[in-house]
Amino acid sequence: MSNEKCDLIHPNGVKEKKLEVIDGYTIKYHAKGNTIWSKGKIVNNQPEGYWEWYRPDGTIKRSGYFENGEPTGEWITYNAKGEKHKTTKMGKKEL
Numbered sequence: 001m002s003n004e005k006c007d008l009i010h011p012n013g014v015k016e017k018k019l020e021v022i023d024g025y026t027i028k029y030h031a032k033g034n035t036i037w038s039k040g041k042i043v044n045n046q047p048e049g050y051w052e053w054y055r056p057d058g059t060i061k062r063s064g065y066f067e068n069g070e071p072t073g074e075w076i077t078y079n080a081k082g083e084k085h086k087t088t089k090m091g092k093k094e095l
Contacts, residue, residue: 030056040066055080064090 017028017037027039035058040051046069053062059082064075071090079085 032056 017031018033019026019028021027021042024041025039026042028037029035030037035056036054038051038053040047041049043049047066048069050065051063052060055061059080060078062075062077064071065073073090075088075090076084077086077088
């Protein structure tokens with residue numbers, strides 16, 4: 001199991017979210033570092049596969065899939081209670 005933490009401040013003064021990489025999953029935390037902001041895999045510096053985003057209270061906010069760094073398939077947005085609110089189809093538009 002690999003574990004990597006970082007707390008970077010960019011030249012423009014914006015603080016990068018703390019993150020860990022555990023068993024290939026990148027986990028980013030909210031600004032205070034107590035709750036997960038997002039989790040998923042990074043392959044070749046791009047998001048890949050299934051990802052989830054969370055609110056500061058820990059409820060799920062959004063989930064979806066990436067393929068080669070691009071959103072694809074069904075993406076779900078959840079309400080403040082963590083219940084499914086909306087589904088959006090992502091990916092290349094058919095002509």
